Amino acid sequence: MIVNKSMYPLQTGFSAISRMQDALGTLQKQLGSGQKASNLSEMGRDLPMSLSVRARLSKIEGYSANIDTVNLRLSFLDNSMSRFDAIEGEARSAAMTGQYGTDGINLATGPGLSTARFDEIVTMLNEQVAGRYLFGGKATDKAPLPDSTTLLNGAGGKLGFTGLRDLRQAADGVNDAAAPGRLTSTIDPLTPAVVNLTEDGSHPFGFKLSTISTTAPTTINVSGPTLTDPLDPTSAKQMGVEFTGLPTPGQVVSIGLTMPDGTETQVKLTATADNPPAAGAFTIDADPAIMASNFQAALDKSLGTAARTDLKAASTFAAANDFFSEDGVPRIPAGGPPATSLAPDATDSAIHWYTGEVGTPGDNPRQSITAATDETSKVDYGVRANESGFLRLIRSQAAMAVSDYPSEGDVRAKYDGDRVAAMGLPEGAGRDSALAAYEAKVAGEYRESTGFFDGMAQRQLSELSEGHNSEAGSIEIITMQMGVAHGALESASKRHDDYKTQLENLLSDTEGIDENETAMSILALQTRLQASYQVTSMVSQLSLVNYLR
Incomplete structure (x- = not known):
């Protein structure tokens, strides 16, 4: 019979020690890493919670990154909008009616300053951040x-725009000496005391007859405006001025005219006994036919002046509306000549100023670009360069940039040959008359220059008036909406930060350890392991042979 040397069950003892050693190793790794497990498979019953919290944290990181990106774009937009508002203010201050500056300095510098502002506006509207354009x-x-x-x-x-401006001014009859503003005055030989003023057709160009009145109702009969063809409501209009007696000097005939941009102007002709009459006056005469002829001459001259001042300014701004249209497609005078209609550029003969997203009538440009800030919230921050605030800036500065206003010095230089010729005449009435004619030319053309400047300045002030601030798409409204978007992003960012802190604490509780508890477990396990080693060592030495005597 074989008797075992040792009666102690070594395999069982070593297995228990091995398990304690593994547990000690696990506790040491946990103490070193601060984590309960080194991989998800070791998480046990805490795995579902760990995965859920990590997924939520990952989403928050994604939203936070999105918020950071949008905040960067909004900061650029905010700087641009602030500069647009400043340019708007600068433009309002730069051109004021009647403010020509010393020696006409404002007339000379105005176009250059407007060109610089226009260039800055275009540059900012083409701004990009990390390859992404912000205003399209x-x-x-x-x-x-x-x-x-x-x-x-x-x-x-x-x-x-300059080329289209020229086409528009030609269509409006700005420089048409025979029919200024596309109006024609006539006297029928059968009614020599009647002056008729007639539009040249039904179209959107030139002057449109609006009103007529007189302060001499007993000696001057006025009529109209009436249709040239009463049966055709689209026919041209005409007015009539009939002289039935001798007006008193100082009495006035006033003709109201509507211009292409919808604004109004008046041509006023004052009766005078002077011959030749001053600008804006007509010489009275006992013969009604002669007085009608005098009135017609004065009317044609005043219409010409109005065409080269008020109408020219209105035509320039109308051209700006035609070229810088909301859909980016220029409207070009068509038909004729002279032109009879405005048509979209179907032949691609002009530059299309805007190629970004046009949108649809009534839609919200802000919603063209959105960014999610969490599962249920988003921020809208799209901007289009064809919104009303930008259009007003672009149109007004383009119109001012392509317009020239000769100073008095420029006009004198233009007619200096007339002055030299006059001075070359012998002293006397001939020289005096020639010099007076020279001065009249200079004064007349300089008045037209300042009149054109005033018309342009008035329209720029109207376009950039603070009264437009409450309109949808204005610089101020867009700035406010960008501020709202920025505030929403800040709120979302703070909300995510707070929630992230809570989730990280929860994840720490789920995946992390209590270092004190783990250290105590290690000490306890170490004590048990040492005791096991000692007991195993002692018991493993027991043998029945040692007790058989």
């Missing part, structure tokens, strides 16, 4: 506008 709505991959030089002067054989 959903179209973020390309600049929404051509450069400022192309917009003003054209390129590749296509008309720019």
Whole structure:
């Protein structure tokens, strides 16, 4: 019979010690890493909670990154909007009616300053952040506008704004000496005391007859405006002035005219006994036919002056509306000549100023670009360069940039040959008359220059008036909406930070350890392991042989 040397069950003892050693190793790793497990498979019953919290934290990180990106874009937009508002204020201050500056300095510097502002506006509207353009709505991959030089002067054989402005002024009859503003005055030989003023057709160009009145109702009969064809409501209009007696000097005939941009002007002709009469006056005469002829001459001259001042300014701003349209497609005078209609550029003969997202009538440009801030909230921050605030800035500065206003010195230089010729005449009435004619030319043309400047300045002030601040798409409204978006982002960011802190604490509780508890467990396990080693050592030495005597 074989008797075992040891009666102690070694396999069982070593197995228990091995398990304690594994447990000690696990506790040591936990103490070193601060985590309950080194991989998800070791998480046990805490695994579902760990996965859920980590998934939520991952979403928060994504939203936070999105918020940071949008905040960067909004900061650029905010700086741009502040500068747009400043440019608006600068433009209002730069051109004031009647403010020509010393020696007409404002007349000389106005176009250059407007060109610089226009260039800055275009540059900012083509702003991009990290390859993404900010002012084209959903179209973020390309600049929404051509450069400022192309917009003003054209390129590749296509008309720019300057070229379209010239077409529009020609269509409006700005420089038409025979029919200024496309109005024609006539005297029928059968009624020599009657002057008729007639539009040249039904179209959107030139002066439109609006009102007529007189302060001499007993000696001057006025009529109209009436249709040239009473059966056709779209026919042209006409007015009549009939002289039935001798007006008193100082009495006035006033003709109201509507211009292409919807504004009104008046031509006033004052009766006078002077011959020749001053500008804006007609010489009275006992013969009604002669007086009608005098009135017609004065009317034609005043219409010409109004065409080269008020109408020219209105035509320039109308051209700005035609070229810088909301849909980016220029409207070009068509038909004729002279032109009879405005038509969208179907032949691609002009530069299309805006190639970003146009949108649909009544939609909200802000919603063209959105950013999610969490599962249920989003921020809208899209901006389009064709919104009303930008259009007012672009149109007004383009119109001012392409317009020239000769100073008195410029006008004198233009007619200096007349002065030299007059001075070359012998002293006497001939020289005096020639010099007076020279001075009259200078004064008349300089009045037209300042009149044109005043018309342009008045329209710029109207376009950039603070009264437009409450309109949808104004610089101020867009700035406010960007501020609201920025505030929403800040609120979402703070909300995410607070929630993230809570989730991280929960994840720490789920995946982390209590270091004190783990250290105590290690000490306890160490004590048990040492005791096991000692007991195993002693018991393993027991043998029945040692007790058989």
